[in-house]
Amino acid sequence: MAVPKKKTSKSKRDMRRAHDAVPLPPQSKCSNCGEAKLPHSLCLKCGYYNGKKIIDLKEKD
Numbered sequence: 001m002a003v004p005k006k007k008t009s010k011s012k013r014d015m016r017r018a019h020d021a022v023p024l025p026p027q028s029k030c031s032n033c034g035e036a037k038l039p040h041s042l043c044l045k046c047g048y049y050n051g052k053k054i055i056d057l058k059e060k061d
Helices: 008-018
Strands: none
Touching: none
C-alpha cells in the first residue's frame, strides 16, 4: 500500500480542492414581478410562467 513520504501542506491541499465547489444554479428574472427564479420554471412569487398566469398564489399577510 502506498504511503506518502511527507505531509501535504494546507496550501497544496486547498489548491487541489479549489475546483470542487458546487456552482450556484443559473437564475433569471420573472417577466411579471422581477423576482429571481430558475430558468424554464414557474415563478414561485407570483405564479406566472412565460407571461401567463399558471397558478393562483394567495399572498399571506
